[in-house]
Amino acid sequence: MLNIDNVFSGYGNSEILHGVSLQVNDGEIVALLGANGSGKSTLINAITGFLPARGRVVLDGTDIAGRAPHQTFAKGVVQVSQMRDLFGRLTVLENLQLGGMRKRAGVNADAVKQRLAWVLELFPRLAERRAQLVGTLSGGEQQMVAIGRALMGFPRILLMDEPSGGLAPQFVQEIGRILQTLKQERSTVLLVEQNIGLAALTCNRFYILRAGQIVHEDQGSVLKAGAAELGRRYYL
Known part of the structure; x- marks a missing residue:
């Protein structure tokens, strides 16, 4: 469905992503976790075409890396940005x-x-x-x-960039309810989050990004069982 293969990207002369690879299969919610500054939003912007990228961004067999945002949208890539x-x-x-x-x-x-x-x-x-x-x-x-x-x-795939950021607990719970519904509907979602607990409740699989590189990947059940330990290991 969506395959990110060895992607490098950043801002000007500052490279933020260093060879990121991940996969989102049809009908699953994949969480991309990491602390502030790890490169999560940079990857979203590289996928959508708001930032230049080296490497491959393959959607349904078509490499969309380097395409303009309106062209990636036409392919079904829809983003919910932090700016709304x-x-x-x-x-x-x-x-x-x-x-x-x-x-x-x-x-x-x-x-x-x-x-x-x-x-x-x-x-x-x-x-x-x-x-x-x-x-x-x-x-x-x-x-x-x-x-x-x-x-x-x-959307063919929905990219959600920290949807719970800055929200009151009642709205974080509401985001969780919506994600659960999308999971039941077998919608395809790449969920960028700092909130490990929210991701653990909803994702099928997850990746952890640190300093622009994937440092861990596993099934959602592993995240749900070991969220606290993973948080200490990769966020602190």
């Missing part, structure tokens, strides 16, 4: 509908309507606030909108 990039003066519903306008090729209007109904069912809080301006929502509610808008794009 929402339209604060538009309503919740309008922001979601904008996500549907950026759908993948081959998705018709009826499918978009059905997807909108599904997203509002997935996010009851957004259904209640569909007419509210996004700029008046809390940070946690805005994160819900950002995830919902991404799902409106019918």
